[in-house]
Amino acid sequence: MPATSVLLNLLWIIFGGAWMAAGWLLAAVIMAITIIGLPWARAALTIAIYTLLPFGHTVIDRPSGAIGGTLGFIGNLIWLVLAGWWLALGHVVTAVLLAVTIIGIPFAWAHLKLAGASLAPVGTEIVPRGGPPRVF
Numbered sequence: 158m159p160a161t162s163v164l165l166n167l168l169w170i171i172f173g174g175a176w177m178a179a180g181w182l183l184a185a186v187i188m189a190i191t192i193i194g195l196p197w198a199r200a201a202l203t204i205a206i207y208t209l210l211p212f213g214h215t216v217i218d219r220p221s222g223a224i225g226g227t228l229g230f231i232g233n234l235i236w237l238v239l240a241g242w243w244l245a246l247g248h249v250v251t252a253v254l255l256a257v258t259i260i261g262i263p264f265a266w267a268h269l270k271l272a273g274a275s276l277a278p279v280g281t282e283i284v285p286r287g288g289p290p291r292v293f
Contacts, residue, residue, distance in 0.1 A: 162213035173251040181205030184240045200278040207283045216274050219282045229280035241276045248272035
């Protein structure tokens, strides 16, 4: 990981990344406790790791088959109702607070990207930028 990504990730953790990653981790734990929510727990845990260290990685859609696309859509719809909206809201509020300062604008932009990922995490994959896919 380049030095700029390491520095940005450290600043990110200080300025809102840690508490949003904790929110994602809480959502993953709640989903895992229900047993039925295990597919969402895995998606939430993956995004929690990405929320903790977003710089140097990106979110991509996994290729899906005929059934996977429909099941993924249904899974994302259920996720949106149960947890996605409040995680997205947390990212948007944090982004607005960070955008007040010039230094916080890059972090606000990252929070807005994470707000979009909050709405539909099922069927996504986190990969390093410019490198081979990494498995979490």
